[in-house]
Amino acid sequence: MKKCCTTNRRLLVTLLTPLLWLAPTATLALDGRLNLNTATVEQFEMLPTIGQTRAKAISDYRRQHGAFRSIDQLLSGKLVGESSLAAIRPYISLDGVTTLTPSSPARKIAPAPAPDLNRHISLRPGEVRVLPDEAYFPALLQHLAQANRRIGLVMFLFKATDRQDNRPAQLAQALIDARRRGVRVEVLLEKSGYDEELNRENEKVAQLLRKNRIEVRLDSPGTTTHAKLVVIDSRYVFLGSHNLTQAALKRNHEVSLLLDNTALARELTDYIERIRAGE
DSSP: OHHHHHHHHHHHHHHHHHHHHHHHHHHOOEESOEETTTOOHHHHTTSTTOOHHHHHHHHHHHHHHOSOSOTTHHHHTTSSOHHHHHHHGGGEESSSOOOOEEOSOSSOOOOOOOOOTTOOOOOOTTOEEEEEGGGHHHHHHHHHHHOOSEEEEEESOBOOOSOTTOHHHHHHHHHHHHHHTTOEEEEEEOOOSSOHHHHHHHHHHHHHHHHTTOEEEEOOTTSOOOOEEEEETTTEEEEESOOBSHIIIIISOOEEEEEEOHHHHHHHHHHHHHHHTTO
16 A cells, blocks of 8 residues: 555656646746856846756856857756756757846736625624725725724825715715714824825815714824724724725725724724823
8 A cells, every 4th residue: 555655656746747847937938048158147047947056056067067069968967857958948049149038927917806895794703804905995885884883983094085986985975874873983083294185185074074973083283193993883993004095995005904803892992092082
């Protein structure tokens, strides 16, 4: 039985090894040629299957034995194997100027699909969900719509416009709708001592929310409140890099976390209250 297993492992290695050597050629696209007799170690590393160790070995061999007289000398000198030589042969020569450069990838990476704005996100107690880029907006919108007791929000920048597709405006409306359902909504926004444009945007949203009976405070200009934090129903926590701007919610590379953790939610609610009290 042991002998049979050993034989099977050897057969698997034999079958997979050529694929491992050839794998880089599937993702590399190169233009030009490389002169074996003048190329640097860094230039050798551009070749398929040639890493830093092999590149240095080829350079050392050339220094010790002189210029390459044949491409097959790479094989006879045990610098590369047959599959590697086949992979790099189209890109190497024994003379001329090295012109090898990477071109566009042979296989393009498919763009990430747009987030499903209607997707329902449910978490178990203690679970953490990563919300990269656009994924943050639908998750926050959903949880604001489901809030039934309390929402605490601290944000560096809350910039809403009158455009129908403006995501910060949709979140502002979700806060207003929650307040109308009887949810306690408390908002704290940055008030800058140097950025008047930021102040105008935050004050604009603050006025809208106040008109709808939401308690909004702006922090002291002497202290920067750079946090991006939402706590919902003493259970759900949104914490990360997303500001409430169209760029952050739709175009930027941002990442935040959604956590279902009552102990953390209580601690962060206390933190928000201390900030609101001016501590």
